[in-house]
Amino acid sequence: MQICDFLFPKEKVSYINSSANMLEAMNKLEQTQYTAIPVIDGEGRYVGTLSEGDLLWKMKCTPGLTFQNLDTVKVCEIKRRIHNECVSVNxxxxxxxxxxxxxxxxxxVDDQRIFIGIIRRKxxxxxxxxxITD
Structure with missing residues (x-):
């Protein structure tokens, strides 16, 4: 058994680009009904996981940030409170x-840290x- 045997490929995964804005992130989480999604950069590298909690804390801690101006905040500007580690496919x-x-x-991720998918705990x-056998 190898890691790739559990891989749920990138083409089927909901993720967001680090250059997307906060409104896009909230909409993606709402659409998918997930509480967290992977974040990748412009080169396709995994940079972290964004959670609903991260979005709420950003709103709470940013004076003047409202639902009307969420599009002014980039995902890369949002502090991620939990660091989800990635694993190499190898x-x-x-x-x-x-x-x-x-x-x-x-x-x-692959050897260049390019995001290739996820493994779901489920x-x-x-x-x-x-x-399981007895």
Whole structure:
């Protein structure tokens, strides 16, 4: 079993570019009904995970920021309070499992740190539940 066996590919993943604005991020989270999404830069590299909480804290801590001017704040300007680690597609399976214990999903990158997809904790649990033998 390898990390790529659990990969949910980028083409099927909701993510946001770091140059997008806060309104776009809120809309993407609302559309997908996710509480967090991966953030990638202009070159396609994984740079972090943006959560609903990050957006709320940005609004709370930014004087004058309202729903009417969310488009003035770039995603890259929003402090991310939780650091979701990524894993290389070539890493050991144990490395990914350690991260999945603390994260709902684990971003997967290639050797150049290009985002290629995620591993969902749900899929890991389903796999091991289906394959447990006494």
């Amino acid at each position: 890493a050991h399976l144990e490395d990914m499992l350690e991260l999945a214990a603390d994260q709902n999903f684990v971003p997967v 899929d890991i649990i389903e796999y091991y539940t289906d394959n």
